[in-house]
Amino acid sequence: MSEKQNTLVAQLSEISNALKIVEEKRFSSTLSPAQKRELEQASTVLRDRERELLAQIGQEIAQSIKTMGSQLTLLSKKIRAKTKKMSYTTQSLNKVKKALLLVKKLSQSF
Amino acid sequence: MKTKQSRVFSFACQVFVIVILSLTSCGSLSKVQIKSVGSFANACDSFNRYPSLLLAQIAQIRMERGLFYAASLSDPQNKINELNSIFEAFEQDMKLASKCDFSLKILKSYSYALKVLTSDGRWKSRGVEFRSLGRAIDSLVIETNKLNIFEEQLPVGVAKSAAKIVAYGAETLLKRKQHRLTRAFVSEADTLVQALVLGLVQTLRSPQLTALIENEKNGLPLNYKSFLMSLNSSTPPLSNTIDYDRKYLQLKEQCSKLTYSRGYIISASNRLAKTHKELAKSLYNKKEAGEVFEQLSHLIEDIEMLQKQFKYIVEAEW
Numbered sequence: 001m002s003e004k005q006n007t008l009v010a011q012l013s014e015i016s017n018a019l020k021i022v023e024e025k026r027f028s029s030t031l032s033p034a035q036k037r038e039l040e041q042a043s044t045v046l047r048d049r050e051r052e053l054l055a056q057i058g059q060e061i062a063q064s065i066k067t068m069g070s071q072l073t074l075l076s077k078k079i080r081a082k083t084k085k086m087s088y089t090t091q092s093l094n095k096v097k098k099a100l101l102l103v104k105k106l107s108q109s110f
Numbered sequence: 111m112k113t114k115q116s117r118v119f120s121f122a123c124q125v126f127v128i129v130i131l132s133l134t135s136c137g138s139l140s141k142v143q144i145k146s147v148g149s150f151a152n153a154c155d156s157f158n159r160y161p162s163l164l165l166a167q168i169a170q171i172r173m174e175r176g177l178f179y180a181a182s183l184s185d186p187q188n189k190i191n192e193l194n195s196i197f198e199a200f201e202q203d204m205k206l207a208s209k210c211d212f213s214l215k216i217l218k219s220y221s222y223a224l225k226v227l228t229s230d231g232r233w234k235s236r237g238v239e240f241r242s243l244g245r246a247i248d249s250l251v252i253e254t255n256k257l258n259i260f261e262e263q264l265p266v267g268v269a270k271s272a273a274k275i276v277a278y279g280a281e282t283l284l285k286r287k288q289h290r291l292t293r294a295f296v297s298e299a300d301t302l303v304q305a306l307v308l309g310l311v312q313t314l315r316s317p318q319l320t321a322l323i324e325n326e327k328n329g330l331p332l333n334y335k336s337f338l339m340s341l342n343s344s345t346p347p348l349s350n351t352i353d354y355d356r357k358y359l360q361l362k363e364q365c366s367k368l369t370y371s372r373g374y375i376i377s378a379s380n381r382l383a384k385t386h387k388e389l390a391k392s393l394y395n396k397k398e399a400g401e402v403f404e405q406l407s408h409l410i411e412d413i414e415m416l417q418k419q420f421k422y423i424v425e426a427e428w
Contacts, residue, residue, distance in 0.1 A: 083223070
């Protein structure tokens, strides 16, 4: 895991802990309405940061999957090209057959 | 003169058949070997979308627990902002999830290419065309004879017979080429398939994915608790929360399934790589075909398990 990925995971853990603390305090009956509002605001800011981190981690995962497999894609293309080439003779035989049938049709008309 | 010609023709045919038979004996794959390639390609076809379904499952749990959190907010503006952010994040998560099927799409495209390459139609069509060409020449000969262009009647049936032999030869040669290519491609692809699956498994086992799963497991009870506390502080407090509790339990079950689902995908991916390795080996050694079928049956079992595990998500999508 790279340093960046390490940081993201560590930050997510920190945010998760901070959210736990804020959520515990947010509903305390000893708080004034202004304090409640402030804590709710703080909680939503933490939730936004949590979402940002989750999105970044998700992108890292998608990226690591995408970087694999370019060589296998090339090989699949190569297989398809060879398969196509194998059917060329059949196509040319078909053309010869059609030409012969045309000659036969013409000779019948004499 | 005619007898001499027919002897020469007969000798040429015999030589041709011997050459073809000797070519067939070396380098061809048995029917079982070809069948195992086809069965592997079919198994690859069924093994799809699971990494993206896992991430989609995580995204759904995240959205649902987000709704519990949003309901716990007292300020209407905060609530609307939160709901909008949940919606945007869910959309983004689902887009991201679809990108995670990349490696499986490549595997699928490779297995499809293999399926086309090993199909009987590749060499059968060539034989059919030659036979049909022979018949076309013969019918032309009959028509020409009717016109009395030549002094002597042209022999009828020779083209048809010759075409039959040529068709057999063409089929055999093409089948041999097809088998040689299959063997070469599967061997070449083996290292790539192993690397691709290893990369996928590493990603699935990565601490990032673990962090995503753990975050949902920890976040769900936290958000539900906030929701319940907000209900208690409301006037009058809502006493009957049975429907919400049921929803919470459903989400909790989904959360605990995430780890198992990840394990099933890892297990099936490893099995897929192992089966491909056995397949590549068996194409050089006919005795090992039995081992491939054993691996294939395990792979199919793993895939069936995955289908069962993700059934309700696929159904929910439709």
